[in-house]
Amino acid sequence: SQTIHQWPATLVQPVGSPLSLECTVEGTSNPNLYWYRQAAGRGLQLLFYSVGIGQISSEVPQNLSASRPQDRQFILSSKKLLLSDSGFYLCASISGVRGNTIYFGEGSWLTVV
Amino acid sequence: GESVGLHLPTLSVQEGDNSIINCAYSNSASDYFIWYKQESGKGPQFIIDIRSNMDKRQGQRVTVLLNKTVKHLSLQIAATQPGDSAVYFCAERTNDYKLSFGAGTTVTVRA
Numbered sequence: 001s002q003t004i005h006q007w008p009a010t011l012v013q014p015v016g017s018p019l020s021l022e023c024t025v026e027g028t029s030n031p032n033l034y035w036y037r038q039a040a041g042r043g044l045q046l047l048f049y050s051v052g053i054g055q056i057s058s059e060v061p062q063n064l065s066a067s068r069p070q071d072r073q074f075i076l077s078s079k080k081l082l083l084s085d086s087g088f089y090l091c092a093s094i095s096g097v098r099g100n101t102i103y104f105g106e107g108s109w110l111t112v113v
Numbered sequence: 114g115e116s117v118g119l120h121l122p123t124l125s126v127q128e129g130d131n132s133i134i135n136c137a138y139s140n141s142a143s144d145y146f147i148w149y150k151q152e153s154g155k156g157p158q159f160i161i162d163i164r165s166n167m168d169k170r171q172g173q174r175v176t177v178l179l180n181k182t183v184k185h186l187s188l189q190i191a192a193t194q195p196g197d198s199a200v201y202f203c204a205e206r207t208n209d210y211k212l213s214f215g216a217g218t219t220v221t222v223r224a
Contacts, residue, residue: 032210043202044157044214051210059211090156094212102147102212104156 002027006091006105013112019064019078021108023091026072033074034092035066044090050074086112123219132190134218136203141184143205148177148188150199151217157202160188190220198222 003026013019025031032051036044046059048066056066063082067075074091091105126132138146144165149157161172163179163186170177176189186203200217207213 032212034212036214043216044204046211046213049211057209057211092212094210101162102159107156 001101002031002093002095002103004091004093004103004105006089006108008108009106010109011111013081013110015083015112016080019076019081019085019110021076021089021091021110023074023076023105024072025074025093025103028072028093028095030071031093031095033068034094035074035076036090036092038088038090040087048076081110081112083112086110122216123221125221125223126193127223128193128195130193132188132193132197132220134188134190134201134203134220136186136188136215136218138184138186138203138205138215139213140205140207141181143207145206146177146179146186147204147206147212148175148186149202149204149214150197151202152199160201193220193222195222195224 004023006023034049035047037047038044047064049057050068053068053071056068063080064076064078087110089108089110092102094102147162148160150160151157161175161177163170163177168179174191178187190197198221200219202214202217204212204214
């Protein structure tokens with residue numbers, strides 16, 4: 001089975017500072033990777049997904065960006081954080097052309113102050 | 114107990130009763146559907162999934178039903194237990210591998 005490592009687990013950042021959340025996947029190759037954000041008491045909002053190296057699909061216009069420099073690495077970034085970027089960020093992975101099991105990372109709690 | 118779509122985000126059910134959680138999905142091209150459970154302070158936990166070429170799938174105490182005609186998905190939990198209290202999300206995946214989640218239904222089990 002897959003293992004997803006996501007870090008940092010918790011961070012507090014000032015408004016206007018940069019952000020980098022990293023996600024790496026073990027136990028599979030060529031996964032489909034996803035970044036979600038979950039605000040307090042809300043559902044999972046799809047931010048980005050990637051079906052391969054360098055391939056990024058963006059779902060929501062915002063000041064965040066994503067990159068996939070390696071097959072099993074997915075990075076979420078921002079040049080300047082906003083207060084509204086606070087939330088719980090989850091990386092997820094599905095493998096195989098017809099993969100049917102999704103694995104989640106442990107999540108990263110971001111508080112922008 | 115039964116919830117209807119995403120307009121009733123809470124469901125209260127007596128312990129031992131069966132629960133039905135409903136979800137209306139948006140894209141007729143979606144080929145894969147998943148139910149997740151999220152307990153407070155934790156990440157989503159996979160419950161059960163179903164492909165678009167099926168209309169029913171059973172797991173341990175759970176059954177997922179898919180009605181493609183009306184784009185409706187439901188999760189049935191048999192003999193609901195206190196440990197079933199959580200937020201339940203449905204998710205749909207389109208054939209371009211985009212995986213989108215619904216808003217969630219909060220299930221509270223009464224002792």
